[in-house]
Amino acid sequence: MKSFTYERPNSPADAAAAVSRNPNAKFIAGGTNLLDLMKLQIETPTHLVDVNGLGLDTIEATPEGGLRVGALVRNTDLASDARVRKDYAVLSRALLAGASGQLRNKATTAGNLLQRTRCPYFYDTAQACNKRQPGSGCSALDGVSRQLAVIGASEACIATHPGDMAVAMRVLDATVETVDAKGASRKIPIADFHRLPGDRPEVDTSLAPGELITAVTLPKPLGGAHIYRKVRDRASYAYALVSVAAVVQPDGSGRAAFGGVAHKPWRVEAAEGEMARGAKAVTAQVFAGAKPTHDNAYKLTLAERTLGAALNEARA
Amino acid sequence: MPSFGENELSRRDVMAGATACAALAAVPARAEGRPETAGPEQPVLAKVSLTVNGQRRELELDTRTSLLDAAREHLHLTGSKKGCDHGQCGACTMIVDGRRINSCLTLAVMHQGSEITTIEGLGQPDALHPMQAAFIKHDGYQCGYCTPGQICSGVAVLAEIKAGIPSHVTVDLNAPMQVTDAEIRERMSGNICRCGAYSNIVEAMTEVAGRPA
Numbered sequence: 001m002k003s004f005t006y007e008r009p010n011s012p013a014d015a016a017a018a019v020s021r022n023p024n025a026k027f028i029a030g031g032t033n034l035l036d037l038m039k040l041q042i043e044t045p046t047h048l049v050d051v052n053g054l055g056l057d058t059i060e061a062t063p064e065g066g067l068r069v070g071a072l073v074r075n076t077d078l079a080s081d082a083r084v085r086k087d088y089a090v091l092s093r094a095l096l097a098g099a100s101g102q103l104r105n106k107a108t109t110a111g112n113l114l115q116r117t118r119c120p121y122f123y124d125t126a127q128a129c130n131k132r133q134p135g136s137g138c139s140a141l142d143g144v145s146r147q148l149a150v151i152g153a154s155e156a157c158i159a160t161h162p163g164d165m166a167v168a169m170r171v172l173d174a175t176v177e178t179v180d181a182k183g184a185s186r187k188i189p190i191a192d193f194h195r196l197p198g199d200r201p202e203v204d205t206s207l208a209p210g211e212l213i214t215a216v217t218l219p220k221p222l223g224g225a226h227i228y229r230k231v232r233d234r235a236s237y238a239y240a241l242v243s244v245a246a247v248v249q250p251d252g253s254g255r256a257a258f259g260g261v262a263h264k265p266w267r268v269e270a271a272e273g274e275m276a277r278g279a280k281a282v283t284a285q286v287f288a289g290a291k292p293t294h295d296n297a298y299k300l301t302l303a304e305r306t307l308g309a310a311l312n313e314a315r316a
Numbered sequence: 317m318p319s320f321g322e323n324e325l326s327r328r329d330v331m332a333g334a335t336a337c338a339a340l341a342a343v344p345a346r347a348e349g350r351p352e353t354a355g356p357e358q359p360v361l362a363k364v365s366l367t368v369n370g371q372r373r374e375l376e377l378d379t380r381t382s383l384l385d386a387a388r389e390h391l392h393l394t395g396s397k398k399g400c401d402h403g404q405c406g407a408c409t410m411i412v413d414g415r416r417i418n419s420c421l422t423l424a425v426m427h428q429g430s431e432i433t434t435i436e437g438l439g440q441p442d443a444l445h446p447m448q449a450a451f452i453k454h455d456g457y458q459c460g461y462c463t464p465g466q467i468c469s470g471v472a473v474l475a476e477i478k479a480g481i482p483s484h485v486t487v488d489l490n491a492p493m494q495v496t497d498a499e500i501r502e503r504m505s506g507n508i509c510r511c512g513a514y515s516n517i518v519e520a521m522t523e524v525a526g527r528p529a
Contacts, residue, residue, distance in 0.1 A: 003356045006379045006425055024355060032421045035382070036402050046355025048379070050426055076415075080481045085489040096484045100506025101473065103403060105415040106422065236484065236505035 002044045008053050012212050013183040018049045020181040020210030027051050027212060029072060030106040032099075033115045042125065042132055056214055059083070065220035068177075071110035071213045075099070075165070078109060087221035090245050093228035094168035100237050110213035113166055113176065113193065116204065117159035117263075118239050119148060130156045131201040138201075147241065150292040150299045152262040157201030158293070161194055161264050162239050168228060169216065170265035171245040171257040177215040180208065187217075194264030201263075224249040225314035229306050230259070242302045248314035252276035256310070258286065258303055279308035362425045368393065369437025377424050384408045386424035387434055395435035395464045399508070406507030409465035409472075410434050416472035418506075435464035438471060447471050450520035458511035466507045470521045473503045477525075495525040 009015040019025045025047035028034055037043040056070040059081050067088070069078060078084060079095035099107065121127045121140040128137035140148055140158050148158045174190045193205055207213070227246045232238040243259035254275045257267035271285035283304040290300060359378045366373050368391060375390055384401075387393045387410070396419060399407030403421040410419040411433040439445030447467050450456070457463040477493045485502040486493060493499070500518050509517065 001380045003359055004379055005356055005360050006362055006423075028423075028426070031423065031426065032403055032418070035421050035423065039401065048423075052426060076476075076481060082490075085482065089489055092482065092489055093484075096482060096486075100403075100406065101476065101483075101503050102406060102409055102416050102418045102469065102506045103421075106417050236502050 001038050002041065002046065004045055005047045006050065007047070008050045012051075012054055012056065012179045012214055013181065015049050015051050015054060016179055016183075016210050016212040017181040018047075019212070022047050023209065025049055029108040029111045030074070030103075031111075032103050032107050033111065037116065040123065040125065042123065051212070062217060067218045069109050069216045069218065071108060071215055073109045075104035075107045075109070075112060076101075078165075079104070088168075088172060088218055089226035090171060090228050090247055091165070091168040091218070091226075093226065094164040094230075094243075094245055097228055097230045097240075097243070098164040109165075109216055112163055113169075113213065113216070114205065115163055118162040119159035120144065122159060131159055131197070134200070134202045144295060145293040146295040147239070147260075148293070148296055149262050150296055151266060151287055151290040152196045152264070153291065154197045154199065154201070156199050157197035157263070159197065159201065159263060160260055161204075161262070162260075163265075164228070164230060164240065164243060164259060166190070166194065167243055167257050167259035167265040168245045169218075170267050171247055171255050172218055172222070174219075175217045176213055177217060178207065178211045179214050180211050185214070186211070190216075190265075191267070197263050204263075222247050222255075224254060227310040227313050229310045229313070231302060231306055242299050242306050244303070244306045244310045246307065246310045246314065248275065248311060254314070256282060256286075256307055258307075261287075261299055261303060275311075279304050279311055283307055364425050364428050366424070366427055366430055366432055368432045369434060375424065379423065379425050381424045382420050383410065383412070383422050383424045383427055383432070384419040387419065387432075393434050393436050396468075397461055397464055399462065399465075404508070405462070405465075406469060407462050407465040409468040409507065411468055411472055414475075416469050433468070435468055438467065445471065446524050447520065450523045451517070454516045454520040454523065455513065456517040456520040457509070457513050462507060462509045462511075466504070466509065466517055469504060469507045470517065470524070473500065474521065474525050476503065495522065497522070 009018050024045055026045040028048045028050050057072040058070050059073055060068045062068050075095050079092045085092050121129045122132050127139040130138050138157055149160045169190050176188045176193050178186050225248045230240045230243040232240055240260035244256055246256040248254035255272050257265050268286045271282050274281035287300055361376050362379050363376050387396055396410055397407040399405035401420045403418040408418055408420040409416050413430050439448045447470050477495055480493055482489050483499055483502045485498045497518055500521050
């Protein structure tokens with residue numbers, strides 16, 4: 001790990017200012033992803049701004065009937081919150097499907113949104129990776145791509161967003177709230193928060209440099225059956241090959257977002273009109289334009305079957 | 317800290333001493349004229365005070381020091397093990413402010429004022445924690461390397477179930493939590509045992525939970 005200086009700011013705006021001043025500075029919250037990457041020298045910040053002391057760790061009801069989840073609420077606490085379990089069960093289920101008990105006790109809401117890809121070529125510093133080292137190329141394109149993106153990828157990058165939580169937040173239409181160095185706040189719909197790689201895969205999100213996430217807001221509850229179904233190589237503590245977050249109403253209508261298939265949680269609202277007709281009708285539209293590799297074409301079949309299983313579970 | 321006045325130093329003491337000397341020799345981090353963004357050329361030291369197994373400890377550490385390395389190399393509490401050092405194996409599990417975490421994936425300087433329990437604080441050979449005794453009774457290990465992490469995790473898992481924290485295999489998120497084999501296996505998935513003592517670990521935890529194994 002490279003040497004770094006360390007500070008604990010007194011307010012979210014001070015934290016944003018500290019990171020804005022220094023392009024090699026980073027926020028640290030749970031640290032479960034950042035420190036892993038720093039040990040491998042994939043991330044090499046020279047200054048860490050520890051935001052753990054800033055509060056931002058409560059879950060509050062909003063006037064609109066939803067919930068405002070502080071950026072520093074730990075994954076365990078968000079998954080266990082009685083209101084989330086009852087009204088946003090897809091979010092509890094997604095969180096509980098991710099990582100291990102130890103990691104969920106540390107990992108935060110904002111940090112989880114900002115976790116970086118688990119593409120093996122991003123992790124292997126001997127390989128070309130445009131996300132890790134812009135302009136170096138992408139070894140994954142002609143490499144082992146079994147885990148990688150089937151849609152929304154580019155010639156520069158076929159990495160996926162690895163998370164579960166964000167897939168549930170996408171199906172719930174969450175909003176990410178931020179503050180910048182001047183103290184100005186901004187609201188970003190979750191649909192616009194994660195980027196597609198395009199020709200700048202090194203930029204994962206629409207956050208400006210130094211912009212700090214302060215909360216994630218959930219709209220008022222949708223009702224219906226909440227399902228998070230995750231398919232992975234082992235039964236626990238593994239990243240999704242494909243996951244589905246679905247909220248299904250008694251009349252068969254509903255919403256679905258997919259994880260493990262793209263650089264961001266993948267949801268096509270226009271396809272949700274087909275929900276009552278079954279999984280095949282939905283995924284035909286959701287994955288129109290998919291460009292799978294030889295190694296990961298199975299994900300298209302798997303996505304259809306996983307949604308089908310989720311719809312069956314919702315009806316049960 | 318190692319004592320250099322004594323005749324017998326272990327290999328660990330010599331290595332820890334060498335690290336400490338390098339750190340103490342560090343001058344203020346930034347050389348004249350270097351831009352702030354260039355980063356420190358030398359180790360940066362920071363003070364932190366922690367309560368470890370009930371004892372207040374003051375340390376001055378390289379900011380890079382993980383909580384695990386602080387315990388092992390600086391406090392000489394070598395019960396917590398370094399397996400993967402990347403949060404994948406769970407051998408480093410400690411209970412920090414009442415919660416189990418991977419001590420390899422957190423910085424010691426981020427734990428100012430924290431209350432930390434390591435395997436040494438759970439129990440000692442003459443006064444075993446019930447979970448330690450149950451691991452011995454049920455052969456919950458072979459080589460023993462993952463065992464301190466398994467036991468810290470096991471103690472915390474039973475507390476999590478008691479506190480009503482759900483898991484991936486919990487059928488009803490809104491019903492009281494049960495101690496079942498499936499719950500124990502899912503909740504312990506962050507602790508890898510390459511000897512494969514899993515079924516005996518489940519038996520040990522089941523006994524401590526008060527359910528017949």
